[in-house]
Amino acid sequence: MMEETEMSESKRLTKAREILRQVTEEAPEQMGLGSGVPLPFFNATEVPENVWSNGLLDGSDAIVRYKFRKGVKVAEPLVKYSPEKAEKALLNQPNRWIVRNIQIAFPIGFWAFSVVSDFILGKTDRRRERAQQLQRAISELGPALIKAGQALASRPDLLPKEYLEEMQLLQDKVPPFDSALAFQCVEEELGVKFLDVFELVSEEPVAAASIGQVYKAKLRTTGQEVALKIQRPNCEDIIALDLYILRWWSGIYTNIFKVFKREIDVQSIIDDFGELIYREIDYIAEAANAQRFNELYASIPDVFVPKVYSDLTTRKVLVMEWVDGVRLTDSASLARYGLETSKLVDTLVQCSLQQILENGFFHADPHAGNLLACADGRLCYLDFGMMSYADRRQRNGFLLAVVHIVNRDWSALVNVYQKLGFIPEDIDVKPIEFALDKALPDVLNSEISEVNFKNIVNKLGDIMYKFPFCLPPFYIAIIRCLGVLEGLAIQVDPTSRIISEAYPYVASRVLTDPQDDLQEALRRLALTPDGKIRWNRLEGLFQEARGTPRFDVVMSFDVLTDYILSDDGDILLEDLSEQIVIAVDSLGVEGVSYLLKFTRALRISDEVAAIRASRSLRLLLDGNVQDDAKKLFPEPTPAMQRFNRLLNLLDLSGDTDTAKFIPIFRKLAQEPKVQRAAGEVVAKLGERALSRSLRFVFGLPPPKFDGDCNAASTVFEESMVRY
Ligand SMILES: Nc1ncnc2c1ncn2[C@@H]1O[C@H](COP(=O)(O)OP(=O)(O)OP(=O)(O)O)[C@@H](O)[C@H]1O
Known part of the structure; x- marks a missing residue:
């Protein structure tokens, strides 16, 4: 017995070293991992206690420190999405291809036929019905299509409001797969006998999603509780096939959009989506993102990330510290813990704002299943498969867009959109400015708590759908993140509004940040076109900003002074x-x-x-x-x-x-x-x-x-x- 354990232990170490070699030597470029990871790949059982208690993954012998190469912002998967490779592989399997094609083409084709016939017959009031029909069709079509539908829910530039709303209802609640298959996957991946390393706390998975399912287990050697996330069998194959088929049909869908006078390159949308989903199915990339998130945000009070056991983590198996906590939507358990929901929402929103607007590396899917509230009031982020990054110019662009919407400065807003590449430079923007003026609410003069993000995005979305907007992935991710966040915040605390939480932050940034584009925004906000102060606006900005922790009145005074002293300040x-x-x-x-x-x-x-x-x-x-x-x-x-x-x-x-x-x-x-x-x-x-x-x-x-x-x-x- 002893011999057997030693055998499996040594096999496990060999396997682990193999994974480490793959990560650090074979593919540092693709992984976005640095070459500076020559750490010995020890067994998690040898981790000294203080490593777990100091809350950082930093430098421990047992934990591979995934260093992001300079310039890499979100960890890339080891195997990247490649339509060419998929085509080559799938052309050899015509049976699978034909069967799946029929499964997908029939319901989706029926929907497309219905939409076109509505159009020809002039039945313009059927959009909601058609959106529901598409939603039902997609929900039957498996993980890749469900994820694709969910991704479309945050594309106001592609779909009208009714479709966006219906796609948001797509849930990837899927039945769990056979645990025997799950444990077999662990054994293959780690090269160990499942029961040599893990002891299940419960036989059934605690959660099953479209890509994987999670078990609660204990490490045999230390008794530490872990969450064991195991990928569905053949997940990558199934996704590759569906993406290939979707891509094959993309030309037809591009032509359908043309009927509606919409120039949409469906193929590149599918390719963007392919890249995202390939990131999600690589748990090593997820672990690297979790670690990066921890490094950047561990200093935020009340926020933390479970530690990853990287020597037990592969592309298909992710082992992390088990976190005892409850969902933010579970009000009974929150009350039992004596936790204040509004404080949790505040922590969540402030942390997201810092992610999006300060560091740029953000969790793009903060839904209820990806957050746990712990008994000590801390908030735990889970699931780092959908991370995104916005660079400084993009973050400031988003901030400026908020300021200009509040200020109703449409020409400045359109200018920001043009600079970010959302609208072509050479089109007549007057109709867009006119449409914005007509559609968007007067944020300054309505009670700020009454203006909600979803409303504004819906109204902006109508315009983005009507005019030739093309939203880049970072912006889509921000919209998605804030939309999901607002939905969750309202569910937890019906009085909360993301905009009223975010605007003070925006105000404090424009009042204190000396970066040129933010100072330009402050000038547009606080000065008339001929350079005179709008006292009420300035006062409003100070009032909003004063409530935020990052606001420093001396700094804002200094920024204003520098402006006065500049030539423009005369x-x-x-x-x-x-x-x-x-x-x-x-x-x-x-x-x-x-x-x-x-x-x-x-x-x-x-x-x-x-x-x-x-x-x-x-x-x-x-x-x-x-x-x-x-x-x-x-x-x-x-x-x-x-x-x-x-x-x-x-x-x-x-x-x-x-x-x-x-x-x-x-x-x-x-x-x-x-x-x-x-x-x-x-x-x-x-x-x-x-x-x-x-x-x-x-x-x-x-x-x-x-x-x-x-x-x-x-x-x-x-x-x-x-x-
Ligand atoms: N470290 C953990 N401690 C406790 N529970 C966890 C942990 N990790 C995951 N879970 C549970 O498992 C569920 C699913 O986890 P996770 O979101 O990572 O899986 P997923 O397959 O990526 O799901 P999805 O993609 O749908 O968000 C979580 O909602 C949570 O209930």
Whole structure:
């Protein structure tokens, strides 16, 4: 018995070394793995305890550290999708090809025939019915077609709304396959007897999906619980055949789209999909992605990734740490753990935003089955088969698109889309701008919590479908990710909205990020075309941004200062000086008026009221005072409220260390054009004060200055006279 175990152990090590050799030597290029992986391939049982407890896969002897080669962003599969190779192989198996062709062609062909006949007969109201028919047909056709249908659900540029909605309903709930076949696969892949290494915790799989099924087991040697994901038998073969057949039919479908005046290259869509699904069926690539995800996001509090036992992982078998947790949609269990759903959703959304908008490496499929909430409140990500990457230009492009939609700046939005290659450069974009203006809601003026991502994507989708848009994979993945995320967030907490969660993040990025394209967005958002400040917008942005953890008011002040000091900032500086003159002047006038009223109020009430008054002054300025105090004291003037709001925005009264502003003020003060502007402000203020005083002394009506608000001087006169 002992001998047998040793034998299998040594066989296992040989097999494991073989896998390592494949990964590191044979195909580092394809794998996206570095050559810097010469780690000995030890048995997982020899892993020192601290490796598991420190939460990182980093550098352990037992764990292969999949290094991403420079420039590789998402791990590539060892075997890549190759239509040519599939064609060669399948031409030798005409029987399989013919049978499967008939299985697919019949229902899909029937759907296509129905669509064309609706079109010829002018039955334009049957789109929903046809979408449902296609959904039913696909759901019967097996994993590759179901995955293809799910992928189409996030292609608003290809399908109208009704189809997108129906494709989203496609579930890959498939019956489990025979466990004997699953264990046989493990033995073949690892070169060990299944029961020598694993002890099943439950005989039945805990989950069965289109590509694989998952068992809960224990490692015999250490007793550690693991999740064992095993691929369906012949998965790659079946997918290759279906892709080949779909590709074979693509010319016909391209022509059907032409009938509807849509130029769609179906073949390249199928090829894109082929690449994605080949990534999903390679568990080594999945393990590498899991590790990459862990490296990038392990620092986010409350988020983690199960550790992968890479010496027990092959292309068809993935072994990882078992995580005890519950789905976010399982409200009863969440309540049992005493977990706050809104906090979990917040962690999830903030983590996704960081993935998409900061690092660019993101989990494109954060559905309920791919996330577990643990008893300690942490959120565990699972299933790294569908990862995507957006580079800096693409991430900023997405961020800018959000800003321009909020700002209703259609020409800027279309410009971003053109730069990202979604729309050709040489077409007349006016009709697109007009359609956007008509279709999209006024995000700024509706309650932000009422604007949901799905609505906006649907409306944008109608336009993308109508005009010649072509969405690249990164954008499709972002749409998919945010759509799935919003669906899940709403299921868990019906009040949550992805846009209202995301917009503060977007606001804080444009206010603090010095990258040129984001600064351009800030200018378009906060300045009029002739360079003057839109105070309300700027105030709105600060307010949104202030709630986010990454927002740093000093940094945003610094970014604004740099802009003012640049050549482009001259008009802004001029406008700012004018605004300062008006604000300080009216604050002076209105301030005097307020103080007079305030003193009168104090004289007619008692001392207690006076003390309460001084305490309430701050609250009063914030508009946050009790009704009885409001009766007692005059309303703060608009200028005072504005000034107070500005202080609040800059958080000068809060936790911000005001000393941090000193270098910025110094930078401003040293700049000759700012010195000149400051001199002009002082001179103008003096001029105004002198003019007001002289006119008052000589009993003349108050002077009128540009920008005087609320007849400030009249208020001043009246109160002086009354007093
Ligand atoms: N490490 C783990 N700990 C606990 N449960 C797990 C673990 N990994 C997977 N599971 C369970 O197995 C299910 C399926 O896992 P996973 O999503 O990785 O499989 P999949 O075949 O890629 O499925 P799909 O592609 O449909 O998302 C999960 O929803 C979860 O319930």
